[in-house]
Amino acid sequence: MACLDNRIVFNEQPLLSKEQSGQGQVIQQSAEIMDEPLIGAFRCSDARSSSTEQGCLEEAHASAKCSMTTGQAHHRTDQMTTTSSGALPIEDWLKAEPAHQRREALPPPQQPAPTAINMWSLIKDMVGKGELSRVATPVQFLEPLSELQQRCEDMEFSELLDQAAAVERCSLERLLLVTAFAVSAYSGVKRTCKPFNALLGETYELACPEKGFRFISEKVQHEPTTINRVLAEGRGWTFELEDELHTRFTGTAVELAPIVLLQVAFSDGDTYRWGKAMTSINNVIVGRIHLEHKGSWRLRGVQSGLIACMKFHAATMLSSKSKLHEVSGVVEKDGVALKGVKLRGKWDRELHADLPDGSSRLLWRVNPPAADPSRYCMTPWVLRLNDLTPQLAGRLPHTDTRLRPDVRCLELGIYDQAAVHHKQMEEGQAKKLARIAKPGATHEPRWFERVGGCGKIGEEYLFRYRGGYWEACAAGAFAAQETQIERE
Numbered sequence: 001m002a003c004l005d006n007r008i009v010f011n012e013q014p015l016l017s018k019e020q021s022g023q024g025q026v027i028q029q030s031a032e033i034m035d036e037p038l039i040g041a042f043r044c045s046d047a048r049s050s051s052t053e054q055g056c057l058e059e060a061h062a063s064a065k066c067s068m069t070t071g072q073a074h075h076r077t078d079q080m081t082t083t084s085s086g087a088l089p090i091e092d093w094l095k096a097e098p099a100h101q102r103r104e105a106l107p108p109p110q111q112p113a114p115t116a117i118n119m120w121s122l123i124k125d126m127v128g129k130g131e132l133s134r135v136a137t138p139v140q141f142l143e144p145l146s147e148l149q150q151r152c153e154d155m156e157f158s159e160l161l162d163q164a165a166a167v168e169r170c171s172l173e174r175l176l177l178v179t180a181f182a183v184s185a186y187s188g189v190k191r192t193c194k195p196f197n198a199l200l201g202e203t204y205e206l207a208c209p210e211k212g213f214r215f216i217s218e219k220v221q222h223e224p225t226t227i228n229r230v231l232a233e234g235r236g237w238t239f240e241l242e243d244e245l246h247t248r249f250t251g252t253a254v255e256l257a258p259i260v261l262l263q264v265a266f267s268d269g270d271t272y273r274w275g276k277a278m279t280s281i282n283n284v285i286v287g288r289i290h291l292e293h294k295g296s297w298r299l300r301g302v303q304s305g306l307i308a309c310m311k312f313h314a315a316t317m318l319s320s321k322s323k324l325h326e327v328s329g330v331v332e333k334d335g336v337a338l339k340g341v342k343l344r345g346k347w348d349r350e351l352h353a354d355l356p357d358g359s360s361r362l363l364w365r366v367n368p369p370a371a372d373p374s375r376y377c378m379t380p381w382v383l384r385l386n387d388l389t390p391q392l393a394g395r396l397p398h399t400d401t402r403l404r405p406d407v408r409c410l411e412l413g414i415y416d417q418a419a420v421h422h423k424q425m426e427e428g429q430a431k432k433l434a435r436i437a438k439p440g441a442t443h444e445p446r447w448f449e450r451v452g453g454c455g456k457i458g459e460e461y462l463f464r465y466r467g468g469y470w471e472a473c474a475a476g477a478f479a480a481q482e483t484q485i486e487r488e
């Protein structure tokens with residue numbers, strides 16, 4: 001096995017200078033975002049250093065090696081076909097991308113869990129800031145995932161979009177299936193740890209050939225507000241998300257008001273757009289933390305004019321337990337509700353549709369939980385998000401969340417190192433932010449480009465995919481960056 005496949009490199013300097021990157025624009029641009037360390041200043045190659053990082057990385061290597069012995073195919077970039085324009089359409093990509101092995105549990109922690117600290121110490125920082133993703137958080141409150149990976153949780157039920165792509169354009173059925181997909185996005189997050197704040201320029205990809213889609217995301221803006229951008233492509237559909245998360249502390253709860261633009265566009269030219277409900281994190285100071293989504297939101301078929309008007313019901317003091325997490329909805333066209341069509345269910349469990357002919361149909365149901373939810377309560381889907389297989393380690397860009405040492409150490413239960421790395425990375429980030437705040441300096445996201453001017457999410461997307469990520473990946477461009485640093 002070539003050692004490249006086992007190597008994990010955390011950038012500490014520009015991986016490629018512009019002059020060095022005679023390999024096309026793709027690499028040239030990735031060099032630009034790396035002029036400030038995004039990811040903590042250490043590097044680990046096959047050479048075993050005596051540093052403490054070694055432990056965590058060896059563990060990653062060990063898990064990487066064991067999945068290698070299963071004889072899985074490598075990333076077969078040579079078999080990928082690209083069109084004359086150099087683009088790698090999803091269908092071609094799916095043919096060449098090997099399936100990834102899934103793990104069933106997180107590795108056992110290497111250190112005893114740190115003692116809990118007071119939640120108030122966290123909240124008081126948040127009160128003035130208005131954005132949860134700006135608060136420096138001690139690792140005790142964190143789970144080993146970044147915000148970007150948390151966005152990818154929404155893709156668990158991507159089959160609903162495949163089903164929707166297969167039915168008639170602008171039909172009621174398609175609207176219902178997309179609505180079920182939108183509701184399913186709420187089901188996963190019942191955990192009450194905070195994901196790591198994404199760093200400016202951080203990316204996260206998920207290649208999911210088994211389910212037939214690929215996902216890429218990037219934190220694209222820090223000022224005036226924090227914005228994450230997502231693009232997922234499947235067979236016959238693309239899903240996009242751009243979000244800003246505003247927070248408010250009410251005294252007992254933290255309320256999240258996401259400004260989110262979500263869209264699914266089918267290849268037959270039919271698009272759907274929606275926003276998100278409020279989320280309130282209750283009992284943050286005393287009692288048991290629990291999440292509640294509440295309020296109304298609409299999912300609009302742009303071409304069909306059909307609108308699903310959904311409502312998450314907030315539990316009141318009087319409401320019975322059976323009403324907890326309830327969601328209901330109707331479908332409207334031109335302001336008039338369609339007769340006999342109703343949506344009902346629970347956001348953490350299932351969604352049914354009552355249809356005009358009197359029948360009822362189950363649109364979506366949650367997957368069973370993991371066999372052992374003891375560490376961070378992750379579901380099988382969520383468990384895979386931070387998994388670093390050898391194929392991945394050899395080909396990911398150095399900006400990918402999976403290569404963050406703080407997240408990795410937390411996952412391995414090396415809590416003291418996680419804290420040290422986390423602090424370093426936050427300091428690195430603060431430096432970078434100070435630098436780009438200077439007049440004339442800006443940050444250009446790598447995979448998305450700014451198309452809107454005001455810096456706030458509105459009716460249209462502020463950022464648009466530049467293209468080229470999967471093509472660069474297939475051409476081995478990210479692996480080439482690692483080779484480069486190794487030679488220095």
Ligand SMILES: CC(C)CCC[C@@H](C)[C@H]1CC[C@H]2[C@@H]3CC=C4C[C@@H](O)CC[C@]4(C)[C@H]3CC[C@]12C
Pocket residue numbers: 122123132189191192193194195245254256258276277279281284291
């Ligand atoms: C209160 C603070 C200190 C700790 C809370 C930690 C947990 C409960 C918070 C931190 C980040 C939060 C997530 C941030 C963003 C979203 C997107 C939104 O559309 C649905 C809720 C969801 C998925 C939140 C669920 C609750 C969440 C996971």
